[in-house]
Amino acid sequence: MAHRTELERLLAATLEPSRFKDYGPNGLQVEGRDQVRHLVCGVTASLALIDAAIESGADAILVHHGLFWRGQDGRVVGWMKQRLARLLAHEISLFAYHLPLDAHAELGNNAQLARHLGWAADARFGEQDLGYIGALPAGLNSLDELSAHVEARLGRAAVRAAGDGRPLKRVAWCTGGAQGYFEAAIAAGADVFITGEISEPQAHYAAETGVAFIAAGHHATERYGVQALGKAVSEQLGLQYRFIDIPNPA
Known part of the structure; x- marks a missing residue:
C-alpha cells in the first residue's frame, strides 16, 4: 500500500514528464482516494477499462492515453461525463503518461x-x-x-x-x-x-x-510500456498490480 502522492512522485521521477512538450497533461488527471493498494494498467482510459478496473477493485488506473488532450471540447458531457462519473463515484485516481512513456529507455x-x-x-x-x-x-x-x-x-x-x-x-x-x-x-x-x-x-x-x-x-x-511501468512501480511500492487489455482494432 502507498499514498497516492508516493505513486505520483515515483512515476514523475521515473518518466520525467517535464522534459517533454506533449499533447495533453501528464501525471495525475483525476484525483481519487488517498491510499492505493491495487493499481490497474491499460492502454487507454476508456469506459471499458474503467469499468473493468472497478470490478477488479482498483484504487488507481495507469494509462498511456488519458482523458484530456489539447484542443478538445472542454465540456463534461457524453463519453467524458460517463468516464469521469465512474472514476469520481468510485474514488479511483487516473494517471496518464503519453510521450514520456513512449520515450523511456527501459520501460517505454x-x-x-x-x-x-x-x-x-x-x-x-x-x-x-x-x-x-x-x-x-x-x-x-x-x-x-x-x-x-x-x-x-x-x-x-x-x-x-x-x-x-x-x-x-x-x-x-x-x-x-x-x-x-x-x-x-x-x-x-x-x-x-x-x-x-x-x-x-x-x-x-x-x-x-x-x-x-x-x-x-x-x-x-503500445501495449507493452504501460505493463512494464505498472509492474515496476507496483513492485517498488508493494502494490497489487493487474494489466487489463481492452481489445482495439486500430
Whole structure:
C-alpha cells in the first residue's frame, strides 16, 4: 500500500514528464482516494477499462492515453461525463503518461516493443528523440520475414508499403500514430520503418525512396510500456498490480 502522492512522485521521477512538450497533461488527471493498494494498467482510459478496473477493485488506473488532450471540447458531457462519473463515484485516481512513456529507455513503449520483437536500439532520431533505430537480427531481413514475425508477435495483421525490395538491415520504429516520423526514419538510414498507423502519404514515400513501411496497429504496438511501468512501480511500492487489455482494432 502507498499514498497516492508516493505513486505520483515515483512515476514523475521515473518518466520525467517535464522534459517533454506533449499533447495533453501528464501525471495525475483525476484525483481519487488517498491510499492505493491495487493499481490497474491499460492502454487507454476508456469506459471499458474503467469499468473493468472497478470490478477488479482498483484504487488507481495507469494509462498511456488519458482523458484530456489539447484542443478538445472542454465540456463534461457524453463519453467524458460517463468516464469521469465512474472514476469520481468510485474514488479511483487516473494517471496518464503519453510521450514520456513512449520515450523511456527501459520501460517505454518503444523499448518494450523492441524487446518483444527481439531487437534493440543503438540510436534515436526525430523530434524529442522519440524514434528508435537499430539492427535487425538474422532471419528478419526481408519484408516478408519481418512482417510475418511482427504479425505473429503482435497477434494482428499488418499493413505494408513495400520499398524497393532491398535486404533489411536497419529497422526504425516509433509506436502508435507516428507515421509522421517516416521521413526522419528514412533520413536516419532505416531500410524499414514500423509504427502503428499509416496515412496516405507514406505509401508514396515508400515507393519513391525504397524504404519499406509496416503499420502494425496503434493499440497493438503500445501495449507493452504501460505493463512494464505498472509492474515496476507496483513492485517498488508493494502494490497489487493487474494489466487489463481492452481489445482495439486500430
